[in-house]
Amino acid sequence: MNQAPSVIVAGGAGYIGSHMVRMLRESGYAPVVVDNLATGHAEAAQEGTFRQGDIGDKAFMAGLFQEFKPQCVMHFAASSLVGESMTQPGKYWRNNLIQTLSLLDTMLEHGVNQFIFSSTAATYGNPVEVPIPERHPTNPINPYGHSKLAVEFALQDYAQAHGLRSISLRYFNAAGAHPDGTLGERHEPETHLIPLVLQVASGRREFISRFGLNHGTPDGSCLRDYIHVQDLCAAHLLALQKLEAGAPTTVYNLGNGHGHSVTEVIEAARRVTGHPIPVRDDPPRAGDPPVLVADAAR
Incomplete structure (x- = not known):
């Protein structure tokens, strides 16, 4: 019997990540949740194998790659409050860029070259064209958007230098909850x-x-633009399938x-x-x- 392919879900104890973990399990994958629980909740991550820790901890992450041998990493872990990013930019550069670069390097060291990144519509800044296509110029107006766009640039460079293939998904506004009512938004403090x-x-x-x-x-x-969290996760599943089929690094909007x-x-x-x-x-x-x-x- 073939073993279910393993996928590391960074930030899998959070709002969107927890929905993704369930969808992966229901779709025949073996999700491995990595979360430091700074904003996530351990009880939301029980449908995957849960490990508490930081994605920037190379020794911790190396152990996970050796144990589970994932085919892909889905990266939901981030600081994501626009207002806070304006007053604490260093937190956003550390959590969103530096930690992600460490994760990418650990992936490469263990031969994992498929990566799905939770990016954001904040990379566009004030749009000059609405609706906003992916080709729209990127000009963030807050440190949150800057830090996410910096990761997108890094992913382009890692693709050219190392063959790491990624799909960046620029979220607009995630909303809603799982239809059975067991998963949903639980931010402390709530900001949505x-x-x-x-x-x-x-x-x-x-x-x-x-x-x-x-x-x-x-x-x-x-x-x-509001997109239901289940639709958002379904798009991640499609992105995973595209990477499995050999798709190159690219970017997609996620909105309706x-x-x-x-x-x-x-x-x-x-x-x-x-x-x-x-x-x-x-x-x-x-x-x-x-x-x-x-x-x-x-």
Whole structure:
């Protein structure tokens, strides 16, 4: 009987990573979760083999590569708060770039040359074309986007120098939860719009902040492209299959091509929940692009 192919899932105890671990297992793979639990939750990673540690710890990671002999690494582990990146840029360069370079080097030392990277629409900055195609110029306006784009450049160089093949997936806004209700968003503190709005509706939060009404959008509030976490993970599975078939290094957007404003999301939650959901209008946040909507045709 053939053994299930092993895939290391870095950050597999987090929101998106935990959904990916389940999908990999259900698709015939053997996921190995690596997470330092800085923001993840061990109980969310039980459907794979779990090892707690840092991806930048070369001795720790070398042991995992020797033990499990993975064919691919999926990299979800990152610091990902735009606002925090503006005030703590060093944290983002260390966690998102330096740790990733260490991981890539460890992969090469163990003959693993397939890598799927969680990138971001923040690499585009303020778009000059909407919807945003992959060929759009990259010009991040926050350290989070800078650090992710730096990894994309590194992956191009590693492909040329070492034959490492990667697919970078530029997320727009992940949303939703597993249909059976056992997995979902659990950020501490919560920063994503939809769960924040629902916390207000459930009485756990007094109001929702709306950051600016002068963004040049139809209702003035920021416009975002929301993609369900299950669809996001399905795209990762397709990326894995493409790498297995020999695909070269490339980049894809992950979005649905339709934007919804902050105000529209709040109004939708009011309709669904029947609660008023008070709003407080605050100043725009530094590093926040007014519009991010994917061209998802590729």
